Amino acid sequence: MEHVGFKNKTFESQGAFRLILQATSNPGKKVKFMNDNYSQKDLHTSSVNIIFTLLDLDTNVFIQSAQENTISNFIKLHTGSPITKNKVESDFAVVTDGDLDFDSFNEGLDQYPDKATTLIIQIQSMSQGEDFVLSGPGIKNSNRITLRGIPHNFKEKVNANSSKFPLGVDIFLTCKNELISLPRTIKIIN
């Protein structure tokens, strides 16, 4: 890539944002980014789309990855975001491998729950693996998703997170060019 961020910043970030918006207002719905040319060796297309669309100088980013340096350089180059080693300080966290606990991140303050960290968790599959049934605002009845390569005890962790509402982290699950959003309001019922 010879450009910084999206090639066509205005329209590509608008298009990507609308997909992220669609995913977040319909939790469990799989949305697809069509601009495959942005994928990296360590970052999938959907992770890069979120990074280019939402990150900038004002967002602290925490990275958990075996390729931490490469990803850190990529994010610094394309968004200018400060990288932090402190989970509680992070506005966004990019996680490509390894287990993680949601409650070690910033879950917001009683009076400012919007200060919570948004996790971008890159997983292995959204069509094979374990089944989960979701329920909560944005979902008509219930939504079934299938995931592989997620943090251990995923169901318990998601439900512990949503039981803290209005506090809690918000989650983007990314895989290849697909995205599923799990806001803190969402419970896994099965």
Added chain:
Amino acid sequence: MIDGFNFAYLDEATKRMIRRTILKAICIPGYQCPFGGREMPLAYGWGTGGIQVTASIIGMNDTLKVIDQGADDTTNAISIKNFFKKVCKIKTTEVTENATIIQTRHRIPEKKLSEHQILVYQVPQPEPLRRLEPKEQETRKLHAYEEYALMHVKLYEEISHYGSVIKTYAYPVRTNRRYITDPSPTPKFDNPKMDFMEALQLFGAGRERRIYAIPPYTSVKSLDFEDHPFEIQTWDERCDICGSNNSYLDEIIVNDKGEKKFICSDTNYCEKNIKT
């Protein structure tokens, strides 16, 4: 597009900040998210909050509808539509079901909205508790600790003084059984439409610098008491133009003798009714 302006007027950094705020607002339904509201080329009170939200989500493929008290052809609606035509060159429409984004000032269209639509409200005062507690530090705590007794006492006092809750617009609602939310000054007639609405609802308050949201399929209940359930307005009259007896009616004085008529507030709904 005119030269010297970015698409949709706002610069990309501002849009990014507003987009992050919108996402957080959806994740915490009914919570008022602070954002860095920008000065817009029109005065506060004319929809600067709604315009900033619309400008941050709109793209070339969108079709925009703007209504002012249900009407497509009033000053505020026409001006905002012209603004977006100028800075985005997007398509606009008056037909509710053809719009992908509907920006509104104080009405929800009579036609049921779908999952593919986004409703953007212009909000003058996002804080439902403001008249009861003027300090922001205090109202913030009241929301944080879910301390909503003040609001219930207010409604109770209205019932004990007047026999019923007298608030007919900006009637407070409870979003997702948690935050008390201001539905913007829409008539309470529209409150039931917000409950489990299929469309995403975004609220922008420019002067107060707050954005809040209600995701689709989310519980939105108007506050009431078991023995004084919430009720919407009803009319004995029908619309003088289309004859509708189930839409929100505006009362208009038609001559110097004070004679009056009732007409639909939603002009697009009224027009369709005449045709069929």
